[in-house]
Amino acid sequence: MSNKAKSLIKITLIYLLAFGAAAAFLVPLQLFGLIPDGSDSPRFLLDDGSYMADQRLLFVFLADFIAMVIIWLFSLHYKKNICLYDPYWGVSALLLIPAFYFINYPEAQFEFMHLIVLIPLCFWAIRRTVHWAGGFQHLDWNDWRYYKTRKRHPKLYHLFSFLWVMLVPTVLVYAGMIPFSQMTLPLDASEQQATHLLKAWMIIIGGVIIAVGAIYQWLADRDMARFREKIQNRNKNIDVGLWRHSRHPNYFGEILIWAGLFIASIPMFIVRNGVPVQAAAAVGAIMITLYFFWQSVPMMEKHLEENRPQYKQYKSVVISPIIPFKRKKTIGEADPNANMDFNKFH
Helix, strand or coil, X not given: CCHHHHHHHHHHHHHHHHHHHHHHHHHHHHHCCCCCCCCCCCCCCXXXXXXXXXXXXXXXXXXXXXXXXXXXXXXXXCCCCHHHHCCHHHHHHHHHHHHHHHHCCCCCCCCCCHHHHHHHHHHHHHHHHHHHHHHCCCCCCCCHHHXXXXXXXXXXXXXHHHHHHHHHHHHHHHHHHHHHXXXXXXXXXXXXXXXXXHHHHHHHHHHHHXXXXXXXXXXXXXXXXXXXHCHHHCCCCCXXXXXXXXXXXXXXXXXXXXXXXXXXXXXXXXXXXXXXXXXXXXXXXXXXXXXXXXXXXXXXXXXXXXXCCCHHHHHHHCCCCCCCCCCCCCCCCCCCCCCCCHHHHC
């Protein structure tokens, strides 16, 4: 058995342990009625129970946090290899789906229309995890992002890995998934027919956007994989397919997914007046977008510019970092692929 296969098996077992611990925390609380369900609301809650969802969301987040902490502890054991966390983004989003149905029981109801959102969302989460596994090497290998940080700040590396590498993305994904939690709660029969019609249309629109985003990201990753397979493309920048119109098209697909999920839940937030939940739902999609624009892209492009002098010229041709846009044409421009190994960093 290869070192990669052994490492993937170990990571799978670690994730089973982590999410098993999360379930061991959450399930008994719900089964024994220790999480308020809205039927006997404490006085500090609104009469219509609109703040009740906030408490449920808090318990699910605590379970998510427990799983994250366990993975962080194992990363310390494996030579401080925080690459262990890399698949968490997709895996946690996938497992939050049944968690929200469970925590919102008995009010939660599965509706056939939920499949319009669930199918592309699950496709994205599973494909994203499989894509990570394909590029993963082994537990003795560390990504350049983490290696540079560990080298520059060895004393703060534990704190950095916990807060910035793991906790921040965990919070972002969780906040981005909050809209689906509200989707599991049905509208009252007393609501106007127009509200039910609006809900149906927004789920359809949101689901289509999620599907477009998932397919777009898949195509971007496929273009990259095919580009890497060709020996003649070694030390060259990918400049084909979706990568001709933005430097990070995979991020654009991801942004569409979170935007679509929020759009699909908008009618539920119009009807339910839980202000904290509304704010968290909007902040989730917005913060994930800002995270890509202000953290992921600048960090990667700074690294590329430091190691590939021709990358600045490439940026002058493909002017958009994420959103697809028309390429800039210049007279007598040099080949932006010259002496570049951009593909190895995606």
